[in-house]
Amino acid sequence: MTSDLIHDRGRGPEIVGTRITVYNLLPHLLDATATEAYLCRLYDLSPEQVAAARAYVLNNPETVFAEHLKIEARMSAGNPPEVVNQAKQTRDSFLRFKQWLEDRKRDEPPAGTTARKAEGAPLLPPRFSTFREWLAQQESGPVQGP
Secondary structure, eight states, X not given: OOSXXXXXXXXXXXXXXXXXXXXXXXXXXXXXXXXXXXXXXXXXXXXXXXXXXXXXXXXXXXXXXXXXHHHHHHHHHOOOHHHHHHHHHHHHHHHHHHHHXXXXXXXXXXXXXXXXXXXXXXXXXXXXXXXXXXXXXXXXOOOOOX
């Protein structure tokens, strides 16, 4: 490394004491309108840290730009189909849970009222639905409505 302000912990050259890599700063370093003061404010860095990142890029251009191109290619490829499908399933589950909560809320007594366990029993506060209850209901199969 070119400085004691840059190190590599396996994610690429990072600014010491941060999780900011030179690849995070690279687009700004290539932008002629981005000032050092702007980068310091944007990433909460000192001028010395920004200068160390700039020096690293200037001293290792082939390595930095080759890795940057790999990162850009990986980002433009998007997520693999299995990740996209898992995200869709998670969203569908979330929407079902949200609907379940709305149904439970509609079926519960209005806010400010209390329910009785039995005639003469003490008043109970309204019950809150839980994710665990919903999950157990999903695993046991759909409940048949009236």
